[in-house]
Amino acid sequence: MTPDDPHDAVVVGSGAGGAMAAWMLAKAGASVLMLEAGRNYSPDESPMLNMAMDAPLRGVGTPDKEFGFYDATVDGGWNMPGEPYTMAEGSEFMWWRSRMLGGRTNHWARNSFRMGEYDFKPKTRDGLGEDWPVTYEDMAPWYDRTEKLVGVYGSNDGLENHPNSGPGVLQPPPKFRVWETFLKAGGDALNIPVVAARRAILTKKIDERSPCYWASACGRGCSIGAAFQTTTSFIPWAQATGKLTIATGAMVYEVLLDANGKATGVRYIDKATGAHKEAKGRVVVLAASTGETARILLNSQVAGRSEGLANSSGQVGRNLMDTVGSSVSAYFPQLEGRPRYNEDGAMGLHAYIPFWDYKRIQSGEVDTPRGYHVEIGGSFGDPGMGVGGGLDGYGSSLRADVKRRYGSRIGFTQRGEMIPNANSFCSIDTNTKDRFGIPVLKFNFAWSDHELKQVTHFQKSMKELIDKLGGTLVSEPLDPSKAISKGGEIIHEVGTARMGADARSSVTNQFGKTWDVDNLYITDGSVFASKAHKNPTITIMALAMRSSDNIVTRLRTGEL
Amino acid sequence: MTDMKTLVTIDRRVTLKWLMGALAVGQLAACGDGAKGLSWAELEAIKATGVGKDPDLINPSVPWPLTLTAAELEIATDLVDLILPAEGDNPAPSKVGVPAFINEWVSAPYPDQHKDRVLIVNGLAWLDEESKVRNGVPFIRAEASAQKLILDDIAFKDKVKAGLEKPAEFFGRARSLTLGAYYTTREGWADIGYIGNQPGTGDYPGPTPEAAAHIKGIIEAMGLKYTPA
Numbered sequence: 001m002t003p004d005d006p007h008d009a010v011v012v013g014s015g016a017g018g019a020m021a022a023w024m025l026a027k028a029g030a031s032v033l034m035l036e037a038g039r040n041y042s043p044d045e046s047p048m049l050n051m052a053m054d055a056p057l058r059g060v061g062t063p064d065k066e067f068g069f070y071d072a073t074v075d076g077g078w079n080m081p082g083e084p085y086t087m088a089e090g091s092e093f094m095w096w097r098s099r100m101l102g103g104r105t106n107h108w109a110r111n112s113f114r115m116g117e118y119d120f121k122p123k124t125r126d127g128l129g130e131d132w133p134v135t136y137e138d139m140a141p142w143y144d145r146t147e148k149l150v151g152v153y154g155s156n157d158g159l160e161n162h163p164n165s166g167p168g169v170l171q172p173p174p175k176f177r178v179w180e181t182f183l184k185a186g187g188d189a190l191n192i193p194v195v196a197a198r199r200a201i202l203t204k205k206i207d208e209r210s211p212c213y214w215a216s217a218c219g220r221g222c223s224i225g226a227a228f229q230t231t232t233s234f235i236p237w238a239q240a241t242g243k244l245t246i247a248t249g250a251m252v253y254e255v256l257l258d259a260n261g262k263a264t265g266v267r268y269i270d271k272a273t274g275a276h277k278e279a280k281g282r283v284v285v286l287a288a289s290t291g292e293t294a295r296i297l298l299n300s301q302v303a304g305r306s307e308g309l310a311n312s313s314g315q316v317g318r319n320l321m322d323t324v325g326s327s328v329s330a331y332f333p334q335l336e337g338r339p340r341y342n343e344d345g346a347m348g349l350h351a352y353i354p355f356w357d358y359k360r361i362q363s364g365e366v367d368t369p370r371g372y373h374v375e376i377g378g379s380f381g382d383p384g385m386g387v388g389g390g391l392d393g394y395g396s397s398l399r400a401d402v403k404r405r406y407g408s409r410i411g412f413t414q415r416g417e418m419i420p421n422a423n424s425f426c427s428i429d430t431n432t433k434d435r436f437g438i439p440v441l442k443f444n445f446a447w448s449d450h451e452l453k454q455v456t457h458f459q460k461s462m463k464e465l466i467d468k469l470g471g472t473l474v475s476e477p478l479d480p481s482k483a484i485s486k487g488g489e490i491i492h493e494v495g496t497a498r499m500g501a502d503a504r505s506s507v508t509n510q511f512g513k514t515w516d517v518d519n520l521y522i523t524d525g526s527v528f529a530s531k532a533h534k535n536p537t538i539t540i541m542a543l544a545m546r547s548s549d550n551i552v553t554r555l556r557t558g559e560l
Numbered sequence: 561m562t563d564m565k566t567l568v569t570i571d572r573r574v575t576l577k578w579l580m581g582a583l584a585v586g587q588l589a590a591c592g593d594g595a596k597g598l599s600w601a602e603l604e605a606i607k608a609t610g611v612g613k614d615p616d617l618i619n620p621s622v623p624w625p626l627t628l629t630a631a632e633l634e635i636a637t638d639l640v641d642l643i644l645p646a647e648g649d650n651p652a653p654s655k656v657g658v659p660a661f662i663n664e665w666v667s668a669p670y671p672d673q674h675k676d677r678v679l680i681v682n683g684l685a686w687l688d689e690e691s692k693v694r695n696g697v698p699f700i701r702a703e704a705s706a707q708k709l710i711l712d713d714i715a716f717k718d719k720v721k722a723g724l725e726k727p728a729e730f731f732g733r734a735r736s737l738t739l740g741a742y743y744t745t746r747e748g749w750a751d752i753g754y755i756g757n758q759p760g761t762g763d764y765p766g767p768t769p770e771a772a773a774h775i776k777g778i779i780e781a782m783g784l785k786y787t788p789a
Contacts, residue, residue: 175766388739
C-alpha cells in the first residue's frame with residue numbers, strides 16, 4: 001500500500017508510543033500507515049566504535065550537534081532551523097525534538113523504571129495533582145509484557161513504590177563496578193539504597209538482537225540491537241508483517257473530521273515536495289510527542305468550536321510537566337589511583353539510588369511531597385575534553401595529577417517528580433509560524449516550591465553520602481532555584497493531553513481514547529496524568545501497548 | 561602610545577596593529593611590568609560552515625578552514641609540550657597532533673570555540689611579547705627554563721602574578737584543551753589507563769580481582785561493609 005491509500009490506522013510518530021502502536025496493530029492484522037516528520041534512519045549509521053579523536057572537536061556538543069557529534073539525533077535538537085517555538089515572558093522552556101525515524105528512542109539513556117502504586121494515585125496520597133484512571137495493578141501485566149518484549153535488565157528488590165517485575169521478565173543486570181560498590185557501602189551505612197538500575201539493554205540475546213558487548217555509548221544508537229530503539233525492533237517487526245507503510249518527511253499538522261465528528265485521517269506536508277496531503281484511516285493514533293501532539297490538536301479546526309480538537313475539557317496543552325533535575329559532583333580521595341580495568345560496561349547506569357524516604361514524607365518529617373531517584377556516574381570512562389577539569393599547574397606533576405584523579409570523581413544527578421501546576425502549559429502562538437506555515441507552540445513554565453524543596457532534600461542527602469565516604473564536593477550546591485533544571489531540559493515532558501476518569505477534567509480515557517472523538521487515540525507521553533520521578537519511556541510503551549490492545553479489540557468488533 | 565582600550569580588533573590585519581601597541585607597552589619592561597597591561601583584542605567570529613545537523617557520523621570530517629599562522633602554531637607547539645612534557649613511553653603532545661587540534665578548535669565556527677580563539681590567539685601573542693620583554697627573544701627562541709619562568713607566573717591558580725589574570729585565563733584554557741586533546745588519543749589512553757572501547761562477548765566481567773581486592777580494603781578500612789553486586 002502507499003501513503004495515499006486508506007489504511008485501518010494512521011499513526012503519527014515513530015518513537016516509543018507510535019512504533020509500539022504500529023507494531024501492535026500490524027501484528028493484529030490491521031493495515032497501518034506511520035507518518036514520521038523526520039527522515040528515514042537506521043542505526044547502521046551509528047559510529048559504534050569511532051573514537052572521540054576521529055570526530056570534529058573531539059566530539060563535543062556544538063549548536064549543530066548539541067549532545068555531541070556522535071549523538072544519534074540527526075535533524076533535531078534544542079534549536080531547529082525554521083521551526084521555532086516561543087515562550088511567554090518570564091518563562092523558559094527547552095524543547096528537544098528528534099525529527100527522524102524512531103524519534104528519541106534512538107538516543108535515550110534506556111533507563112526504564114516502572115511507576116509504582118503511589119505514582120498512579122498521587123492525589124489520593126497527598127491531595128496534590130491528579131490521579132490516573134488506572135492503578136498499578138491494572139498496569140503491572142502491561143509492564144511485564146513490555147519489559148519482556150523490549151528486554152530490560154535489573155533486579156527485583158522489593159522496595160517501597162518500586163515494584164518488582166513478574167517472574168522471568170527481567171534480564172540479569174551487569175555487575176557493579178568498583179565505584180558503585182563503594183557508593184553502596186556508604187549508602188548501606190545511611191539506609192540509602194544503591195541497587196541495580198533498570199535499563200532497556202539486552203544482557204541476553206532475544207530474537208535477532210544481540211546482547212550488549214560492553215562498549216559504544218548508547219546515545220549513538222545501537223546497530224547490534226542491544227540498546228532498545230524502535231528502529232531495531234517495533235518498526236522492522238511491523239514491517240515484517242507486511243501491514244506497515246511508512247512515510248517519512250511527513251509533517252502532520254491537523255486531524256481531519258467528518259460531519260459526525262469522527263476522525264477520518266490527518267493532513268500533512270510532504271517535506272520533499274511541499275505538497276499538502278491527506279492520509280485516511282478508520283482510527284487515528286497520535287504519538288507525535290507531548291509538544292507536537294498538543295500542537296496538532298490545538299491547530300485542528302473543529303466547526304463551531306474555537307478551542308481545537310478533543311479539547312472540550314480545556315485540558316489540551318495544560319499540565320505540562322518535566323522531570324526535576326539537578327546535580328552535584330564530588331571527588332573521592334579513596335578512589336584515587338585505583339587499579340585500572342575496563343569500566344565501560346553497559347555505558348550507563350549499572351546501579352542507581354531509588355527514592356527511599358517515603359515514610360518520612362508520610363509522617364511530615366520531610367517537607368517535600370514527592371520523590372526522586374539519583375543517577376550516578378563515575379568510571380574510568382573514555383577521557384573527553386573535560387579530563388583536565390579542576391587541575392592546576394603544568395609539567396610532570398600535571399601528568400601525575402591527571403592519572404591520580406582519573407576515576408575518582410562521581411556525579412550525582414537528581415531525577416525528580418514534578419507536580420502539575422497552573423503556570424505550566426503550552427498553547428498556540430498565533431503570531432508565529434514555522435517554515436511550513438504551521439502556527440508554533442508557545443510555552444509557559446514555572447516550578448513550584450514543591451520541586452525546589454525536593455532539590456534541597458537531594459542536596460542534603462547526597463552531601464551526607466559524600467561525607468560518609470570521605471568525598472569533597474567539586475563545588476558547593478547552588479540555591480535550589482538556580483540548581484534546578486530548566487523546564488524541558490530533562491526531555492521528559494509529559495501531560496499535555498492527560499488521561500482521566502471523566503471527560504470534564506481530562507482529554508482521554510484510560511486507553512488513550514479521546515473523550516470527544518471516538519476513533520482518535522493518543523499513545524505518547526502527553527497522556528500522563530502525573531510525572532513520577534521515573535523516566536517516562538517504559539511507561540509510554542506499556543500504556544501504548546494497552547491502548548493499542550483496546551484499539552485492536554474495537555477494530556475487530558467493528559466498533560471502529 | 562596606542563590606547564589599547566579603543567583598539568577594537570576586526571581581523572588579523574588589526575592584530576598587527578595590536579602587536580605594535582604591545583611593542584610600545586613592552587617599553588615598560590624596563591620598569592619590570594612586562595607585557596601585562598595589554599588589553600586583549602576581540603576577534604571577528606569565524607563564518608565558515610559547521611558540521612550541520614546531519615553529518616556523516618561514521619566518516620567524520622572537519623569542514624572549516626584552519627586559521628592559525630605558522631608562527632602561532634610554533635608557539636602553541638612549545639606551549640603544549642611544556643604543559644605535558646614527554647615522560648618515559650608517553651610522547652609529548654606535539655607528537656600526537658595536539659597543536660593541530662588546537663588549530664581545529666580555535667578555527668571552528670561556534671560560539672564556545674570563538675571565545676577560546678580570542679583567548680588563544682591573544683595569549684600566544686602575549687607569550688611571544690612577554691618573552692621578548694623578559695628574554696629579548698621570541699617565546700620559541702627562549703630557553704626552556706626561561707619559558708617556564710613565564711608559565712610560573714600564570715599556571716598556578718593561587719599564584720597568578722598580579723596583573724596577569726588574563727594570561728592566566730588563557731593558560732587555563734590552553735591546559736584544558738591540551739589535556740583533552742592528548743588523553744583522547746590512543747597514546748593518551750595508554751598513559752591514563754583507559755582500556756575500554758573494546759567489544760567483548762559473554763557477561764560483563766566486572767572488576768578484576770586486583771581492583772576488587774583494592775576497593776574491599778578501602779571500604780573495610782573505613783569501617784563500612786563490602787558487598788559487591
